[in-house]
Amino acid sequence: MILLNDFKRLYQEIKNEISEAVTAVGESGWLILGKEVAAFEETIQSVVNAKAAVGVASGLDALEIALRTLGIGPQVKVLTTPLSAFATTLAILKVGAKPVFVDVDETGLIDLEEVSSALNRDPSIRCFIPVHLYGHAMNLDELKKLKRKYGIFIIEDCAQAILAQSNGQPVGNVGDIAAYSLYPTKNLGCFGDGGFATTSNHDYAEKMKCLRDYGQTTKYEHTLLGLNSRLDELHAAILNRALLPKLNAVTQQRKKIAKTYLEKIKNSQIQLPKIPKGSDSVWHLFPILSDARNDLQRYLANQGIQTAVHYPKLICDQPALQNYQGGYDKLGELSYAKKFVNCELSLPLNPFLTNDEVEKVIIACNEWRK
Numbered sequence: 488m489i490l491l492n493d494f495k496r497l498y499q500e501i502k503n504e505i506s507e508a509v510t511a512v513g514e515s516g517w518l519i520l521g522k523e524v525a526a527f528e529e530t531i532q533s534v535v536n537a538k539a540a541v542g543v544a545s546g547l548d549a550l551e552i553a554l555r556t557l558g559i560g561p562q563v564k565v566l567t568t569p570l571s572a573f574a575t576t577l578a579i580l581k582v583g584a585k586p587v588f589v590d591v592d593e594t595g596l597i598d599l600e601e602v603s604s605a606l607n608r609d610p611s612i613r614c615f616i617p618v619h620l621y622g623h624a625m626n627l628d629e630l631k632k633l634k635r636k637y638g639i640f641i642i643e644d645c646a647q648a649i650l651a652q653s654n655g656q657p658v659g660n661v662g663d664i665a666a667y668s669l670y671p672t673k674n675l676g677c678f679g680d681g682g683f684a685t686t687s688n689h690d691y692a693e694k695m696k697c698l699r700d701y702g703q704t705t706k707y708e709h710t711l712l713g714l715n716s717r718l719d720e721l722h723a724a725i726l727n728r729a730l731l732p733k734l735n736a737v738t739q740q741r742k743k744i745a746k747t748y749l750e751k752i753k754n755s756q757i758q759l760p761k762i763p764k765g766s767d768s769v770w771h772l773f774p775i776l777s778d779a780r781n782d783l784q785r786y787l788a789n790q791g792i793q794t795a796v797h798y799p800k801l802i803c804d805q806p807a808l809q810n811y812q813g814g815y816d817k818l819g820e821l822s823y824a825k826k827f828v829n830c831e832l833s834l835p836l837n838p839f840l841t842n843d844e845v846e847k848v849i850i851a852c853n854e855w856r857k
């Protein structure tokens with residue numbers, strides 16, 4: 488079976504470094520918020536070109552902590568995309584704010600022209616969470632313009648897009664805060680749950696450190712109603728020794744496989760991914776479109792090729808939203824987002840795929856007829 492993710496191969500490749508990490512943390516006698524987390528934060532902030540990084544327990548928490556740091560609470564309207572991991576919107580719901588959904592464009596990422604007209608029409612929208620979906624970088628110059636023109640807060644959801652660039656500029660630096668996930672499937676994943684947030688604002692960084700740790704400023708002095716959302720020393724130690732050193736190579740490998748797919752998959756019944764202008768994508772996923780998606784998925788499974796749908800339901804159609812006290816808005820028909828829900832299929836794309844496996848996926852796609 489050609490897998491979407493292969494954590495057994497990953498473990499085989501890094502098991503010595505994992506053992507060293509466990510030993511180092513064990514012998515240090517320090518398990519929570521110690522020098523491994525501090526070292527991870529220092530490294531990762533330079534990797535993503537930020538002034539400060541704060542390790543937290545998940546990407547969801549990074550988003551919630553970012554919202555709370557910016558003072559986004561009940562009734563505040565937050566623009567976002569209906570096509571993303573549920574966590575993007577769940578963070579908005581958790582702070583009691585009101586999500587406003589705007590359609591995506593042909594790339595699957597939120598349509599910035601629609602965003603602009605929404606902001607024009609409704610000055611009460613105070614915050615925008617763009618998602619650099621599939622590993623594509625949204626147009627950062629346009630994001631900057633929106634921020635300046637409308638004076639909104641922006642939180643960039645970079646969970647799928649670490650190291651992606653737009654016109655040579657890394658994602659995560661235009662918004663007030665950027666949120667990243669270290670969930671194992673992400674381009675930089677850890678051996679369990681984890682995440683981090685970055686910012687160039689020192690006060691925001693301090694507030695996020697306070698919020699992740701029960702809202703305490705010093706020991707037993709609680710100034711905010713915080714969370715327990717700390718990145719573990721053990722995860723940080725594994726990241727520092729085993730996973731971070733591989734991030735560049737892993738990203739190059741993803742780009743290489745995506746390039747091969749783009750060049751060699753040729754089937755009029757399969758639409759290859761469209762990329763936002765100026766995006767140097769890091770290919771977290773390889774999303775193709777077909778109007779016989781379910782048939783294609785079954786066919787590929789029979790050929791031993793695992794695929795997945797990102798995402799099978801619009802976030803605003805999820806049952807959890809229908810019961811949400813704070814309500815939500817959606818602007819227009821969301822027809823592009825619906826097209827992705829009905830037609831999207833993600834092909835295997837991970838750094839462990841061999842050339843033969845990539846070739847097998849290409850041949851299978853090229854031979855398929857609906």
Ligand SMILES: *Cc1c(COP(=O)(O)O)cnc(C)c1O
Pocket residue numbers: 545546547548571572574575618644646647667668669670680681682
């Ligand atoms: C994975 C993901 C999240 C949530 O991250 P977790 O670490 O799983 O909480 C948020 N947004 C996007 C776009 C994601 O892909």
